[in-house]
Amino acid sequence: MPATLTTQSEVDVLIIGAGPAGLMTANALANARVNVRIIDKRAAQVTAGQADGISPRTIEVFQSYGIGERLLREGCQVHLAAFYNPGPNGGIIRTGRAPDVTAPTARYPFELALHQAGIESIFLDSMKNLGVEVERSTVPTKIELSSDEALLNDPQSYPVRVTLDHLETTEGPTTEVVKAKYVLGADGAHSWVRRAFDISMDGEQSDFIWGVLDMVPDTDFPDIRNKALIHSNNGSCLLVPREEDRIRIYMQLSDKQVLNPETGRVDKDRMGPPQLLEVAQKSLHPFKLEPLNEINWWTLYIIGQRVASKYSINNRVFIAGDACHTHSPKAGQGMNASMNDAHNLAWKLAFVLRGWSGMELLSTYESERRKYAQDLIAFDKQFSTMFSGKPKTEQDLDGVSHEEFMGAFQTFGGFTSGIGVHYSPSVAVKNTHQALASKLVIGERVPPQVFVRAADAWPFELQDLLPSDFKFKLLVFTGDHNVPAQQARVRAFAEGLEKPGSFYTRYAPPGTGGKGAVVQNRFEVITIWDGKKEEVNYLDIPAVLRPHWTNVLIDDVDCTGKMGGNGYDYFGISPDGAVVVVRPDGYVGTIAPLYAIDGIEGYFAAFMQASA
Amino acid sequence: MPATLTTQSEVDVLIIGAGPAGLMTANALANARVNVRIIDKRAAQVTAGQADGISPRTIEVFQSYGIGERLLREGCQVHLAAFYNPGPNGGIIRTGRAPDVTAPTARYPFELALHQAGIESIFLDSMKNLGVEVERSTVPTKIELSSDEALLNDPQSYPVRVTLDHLETTEGPTTEVVKAKYVLGADGAHSWVRRAFDISMDGEQSDFIWGVLDMVPDTDFPDIRNKALIHSNNGSCLLVPREEDRIRIYMQLSDKQVLNPETGRVDKDRMGPPQLLEVAQKSLHPFKLEPLNEINWWTLYIIGQRVASKYSINNRVFIAGDACHTHSPKAGQGMNASMNDAHNLAWKLAFVLRGWSGMELLSTYESERRKYAQDLIAFDKQFSTMFSGKPKTEQDLDGVSHEEFMGAFQTFGGFTSGIGVHYSPSVAVKNTHQALASKLVIGERVPPQVFVRAADAWPFELQDLLPSDFKFKLLVFTGDHNVPAQQARVRAFAEGLEKPGSFYTRYAPPGTGGKGAVVQNRFEVITIWDGKKEEVNYLDIPAVLRPHWTNVLIDDVDCTGKMGGNGYDYFGISPDGAVVVVRPDGYVGTIAPLYAIDGIEGYFAAFMQASA
Incomplete structure (x- = not known):
């Protein structure tokens, strides 16, 4: 134990991680006047890049918390998707445009793009008005869940103990032991909470490597402000318009392009902004694509398609968001899935904490959201395979045709929009009349x-x-x-x-x-x-x-x-x-x-x- | 001259009066980054009552300044108008309901009710963000316009001198002489600016007396949340729904009801809240109407139907709003006319001050807005006469029938909505192609x-x-x-x-x-x-x-x-x-x-x- 001041405290809900899932939960619980704290190890908010689009259902959910207007004011709307395929002269040609959102009941029939800091700020400002702020530079070092049945069965008991290191207080680093009724691990794909409880991730072993570039483009590509799904003989890529004239380009990369053959690790010297730009340019040929100024943001990331084997330990410690499910960025679902996990969990926690409901309600969080994540991964695999597959040509009849791809895009519309989510019968869903x-x-x-x-x-x-x-x-x-x-x-x-x-x-x-x-x-x-x-x-x-x-x-x-x-x-x-x-x-x-x-x-x- | 500190200053535009017309102008000019000051003799903002509804066109105008969202969030929408007439048993019965706004092109097809303090706050907050605030407890005591042609013809000269008494400064009362390029008198029906320049008011000599009550009602009247135009054998009244479950009742009163026969003046002992309530109750019979709690606000006012003979002196001193036109509250046009005067004038002042336009543009303010005010008075007379007239009955065939009244209500829809306003040819309106x-x-x-x-x-x-x-x-x-x-x-x-x-x-x-x-x-x-x-x-x-x-x-x-x-x-x-x-x-x-x-x-x- 370090020679620092150790304090003790109690809280109803402790949230670990202030990304979209954690902030959504904290804001919802703050709205419900639940006694909640949210910590994050990072010293400051993320300022650029990251995060995917916001789906029509997620916009509805924001609206339900009274924060939809600001989201709509700040975000960039994506209405149309354009599909490009190899043309007769080697370069790409447009094979069609179609609505980006195909869910007929969507209230907001578009996707929104907004940088992660923008989204987080909406939550932070809303929470601040309700008296809740993120405690930053705070690292959890130990978490224990009591095995005492009596404690576990009493919804108002404090069976979880979490040790926190506050790294940047005015008195220097301090340690705090927090006794919590409930804990949420919303701490990302490498979730510390998930690992602390040895929750396995089920799914594919193999990972995919993605490259991402944000820029203001100088281009003659006529669909630069639409979502463009480009299927070329020189690789596939996905263009998404963003705020302030920016665009984002997603490119799936091969191990050969990215990994150092000697170390087997990602080598940022082999694949940095110039190389990513070249990959995108080849894919977009014969259209011109140059950054108008500098590259605003870029990243490489490696991700598999996996779902956590469970979402809670005894309905006392939960995980949500990337801690539960990882998948490709192609369908733009990551952040939406995360925030909707939070939306599903928050009211159930509030009901139990108010004494309005027994803990059985909490079990529906895993049953409802894990099923959704599994469907998401299944969708992601099918869609990714099609998208990354070779285009169908006269020479290669086994490839994916434009019609097949468009068909899949529209079939999955209910899914990617978030509108089609369907929860199965449980104590909270009774299928009668x-x-x-x-x-x-x-x-x-x-x-x-x-x-x-x-x-x-x-x-x-x-x-x-x-x-x-x-x-x-x-x-x-x-x-x-x-x-x-x-x-x-x-x-x-x-x-x-x-x-x-x-x-x-x-x-x-x-x-x-x-x-x-x-x-x-x-x-x-x-x-x-x-x-x-x-x-x-x-x-x-x-x-x-x-x-x-x-x-x-x-x-x-x-x-x-x-x-x-x-x-x-x-x-x-x-x-x-x-x-x-x-x-x-x-x-x-x-x-x-x-x-x-x-x-x-x-x-x-x-x-x-x-x-x- | 009082023995106080006298300072001198210069300003491009000085606005006298911080009601709706003055604030609209100040906010618009602040948006245009014009050097503007706005003063008001009152020590604080009005906090209750006053002001009429906001018409569809005015909502469009607010939206054009980026302040429409807040107006829509805070206001109470009025969609339906209900018409009541004497029934067979002496009390009133409903003869019909119809859309309150009949202008087919209205973007916002409803009227809005919002208390004056709410409307003013929207302007005040918007202006504050642009660095302009109202200088309160400030009284103009003298205004002089130079007669020097050269000065008057130079749009950038300062031909107006206004002496201001600042009543509540930390150093005690101070006097300031302001040299202004342009001055706007937005100082109400009894305008000091208008009288200082001896501008006459043209129109009827006679005045009408109105009583107004605001309350949260306890009632079985089924149209209590619609606009209700009640034409009864016991007097006419107009009910308008307002924010927070309140309603407002307008009643036209006779001299006999209100004036003290000995002094000939309004006698608030003869007509206070209990008497006003009784007038309303008689008119609404057989429906019940009681205040659920207290009367929130009430007033009596006496007003004629008049238009100022001119709107400016040499395009250097202008008047706007109630200073230019007074009329009955029935069609809810007062505040709308005032704010649209301001909207008309502001861009013209900005263009001249930026050197983008000659002063001839300023002449279109009077030609466009005075014509409108004259039309408004003509409409008000026709509408008021119908509304206050006796209902048509089998005994009294000379009265106004429901059909006649409904017809007038709908015919005037373009007018009352503000949508139908039409400016005649001028340097700013060229009627070709x-x-x-x-x-x-x-x-x-x-x-x-x-x-x-x-x-x-x-x-x-x-x-x-x-x-x-x-x-x-x-x-x-x-x-x-x-x-x-x-x-x-x-x-x-x-x-x-x-x-x-x-x-x-x-x-x-x-x-x-x-x-x-x-x-x-x-x-x-x-x-x-x-x-x-x-x-x-x-x-x-x-x-x-x-x-x-x-x-x-x-x-x-x-x-x-x-x-x-x-x-x-x-x-x-x-x-x-x-x-x-x-x-x-x-x-x-x-x-x-x-x-x-x-x-x-x-x-x-x-x-x-x-x-x-």
Whole structure:
């Protein structure tokens, strides 16, 4: 033990690593007012390069935390993808352009490019407003998880001990022993937390080598501001436009190009900016490509396609992001997968820490996100093989044709956009009554749709009414109010909610008697009515279904006729109505008919608990 | 002269009054980096009440200064108007609901309500970032304009002397004599500046008395969150929803209700909150209306319908806002008219102060805005008379029917939205070649339309590419590039622009030789091409028409097919193309064919001058 001051402390959640996964978690938990700390060994924020594009689903998630506007203001949008293949004269020619995002329900139908420092700053500023800052120059040196069952089973105990070295304090280096309820290792591909618990990485043994260049180009290439997938006889490369007139070029390299034959290690003298530029230039021939000024950033990296064998130890120590999954940069998924791991975990931690849920909810983090990572790797392999494979030519009929490649690009659209993510049944996903809202797929995120507020005809995007505020939303589709049988169903549901002992009253925190107060806590009722703005009277809805006048929507176009309308059709809502339970992360948890509140009852009973 | 310290100073523009008109001007001039000061006699910002709604056009203008997002975030949107009339049982019944904004080209098809302090804060924060703050507790006591012709004719001279008393400095009250190039009186309905120059107010002699109440209501009135125009046998009133669940009620009152019969003056004991509430309650019968808590704000005011006989003295001292025009609050136009006065004046002042234009440009402020104010008063009279008139009933066939009133409401939509404002020919509006772009009406603002960027298929709202950045925009509609004759026209126009002595090169500030630099100053070229995103190569456009790759748009739908497209049709663009000159305030200045650059030449020659 070093001769330094050692302090002790307690914290609910300790996050190790302040990259995108760690910051996303910290920001989410800060929003939930969870007692959280986040440390990073680096002395300062990354300032250039790194990170991939931001997918349409990730933009939706940012928006749900109230930080989407800034992301959209600062990022560079990528709408179109251009495909190049070998032409008759040796150089490349364009074989087509197609939308870069092919997911039809994407609210933001584009990818965004923003440098990692830009993304991190959005989180840092948001967290700072909530009183949480990254503790830098702080290195974890030891982590222990108690094996005491009683401790492990008590969600409020502190079974994890982490020793931290603070390298740059005013008193010189200090050591701190932190007792934590939960720890998250968001410490990257070489995760210290993962290794400390000997979690293996499953998958391919072999690694691929990638080169990356950022520059402002001087070029006559007509797709320099689109995503360009270039399949040439001189190697494949991927061009992605970035902020401030920059572009990024990804090139897959061979061992021969990069490794020193004597040492077997990456040799930066063999492959630096001039050599990377030459690789790109050869691939782009006959188009010109030169940096207008200097190369802004470059890197080489070696990466395999692997997934961690588990995502948690006893639901006390978790890993997220690159610590769990590594893959190629081609589909631009790395950072998105990481931030969505965090988004999935954060509300579950908050619920358990608030005493609202048992620890079984935490198990769904691994089941939901590890499955996704496995799918991601499978996708990555297929896509990478196609992309790196030889182009099909008259001489080489075994190569990949443009049509095959375009087909794959579009097929995988739901995947690369993040929109198609589907969580399987678990305590948090109960697959019943799907037919009552056939297009609100249980286990998938709620697609965007504009509804109009009943009281004032103000159009709202439904996703904006489902913020990441750590509440379950009950979307009560009441159907057509003019049908008397339907009015009776709605009344029955409203009475069911209000009944003493219903889930809605039972999970009320003690001491918050009033109905309004209950509603503010775990649930938010949003009533969506099949009515016309010229006719409806929002006061006709039973009071429990309109905790505030703003909570009643109608399925109608707005006053211009240009927004909204046909939401019942679009969501496949039964004329009998439906209650759709949306999880705090925006995914459909279950669906129930208006007449059978028991279905919802059972869903919540599987993991929710009344406060102590 | 008081025995206080007297200082002397010089400023380019001195603004007297920090209400909406003054702040809009100060913020605009701060954006233009004009040397500006703004004073106000009040010690602090207004904190509650006051101000009317914000019209669709005003929102567009805010957006053009980069402050629209915050306005939209903070304001309460009003989409629907409900009309109530006397029912068979004595109380009111709803006769219909209709869109509150009927201007079909409105980009923001709603009115916004935001308290005056909220609006002012948007300006104050924006100005502060640009280094300009309001000097409060500062009272002007004397203003003199030189009669020396030579001084008056030199746009850079200081012919105005204003004496200011600073009431609250650390050294006690001080006096300052400010020499200003230009002075703006934005000092309200009782304008000191206007009276100092004996500018008369033309119009009706008689005044109307209005009562206003702000509250959070407890009510069963189903249109409490819509704008409600209530025409009852117990008086008319207007309800407008506001932020934070509040509403505002406007009631027109009679002399008998308000004036003390002995003094003939307003008697606040006769008409305070309880009496106002009673007036509203009678009008709303049989619906319940009570304040949920206290009355948030109330006022009585007396106002006539009048327009100032002139808006400037020698184009050196100007008045704007309520100083120029007073009218009823019914159509919610007061603040909008004021801020649009400011928007009209600011760029003209900036151009003259930069030496880019002669003072003749300043004369268009009065010609454009006074005409508008006269139209506003005419509208207000017609609308007010209808609104305050007796409802038509079986007993009283002379009254105003619901249909007549609804008709008037919709007819005036272009007017109340601010969208229909049309400036007549002047040195800044040249009415030629309208047919080449038939729907881009010369003298009106450019309507919103989404175009897609040629290089990257990113959809942009054209209005966002026409910011209030004190540049003239040249919208070059190049037509169909596949037509050879059209290519020739485009080349000819490009060559015309580049020719030495063309307006585009002639008005280059000295010492900024490079073409790029010229473009950055007074003009911005935006090329809009009739092409498809799958096919176009933005490099095919002559270089002078794409000063940056972002300046080339195409008339196509975006990648989702949901935004953009048909812009040529929507704007009525001739297949031969057109050049549309947009003024820095977003209004169409003139139109010319591609082949005749002389038209544009002549337009600018009428007021523009080469820098000294």
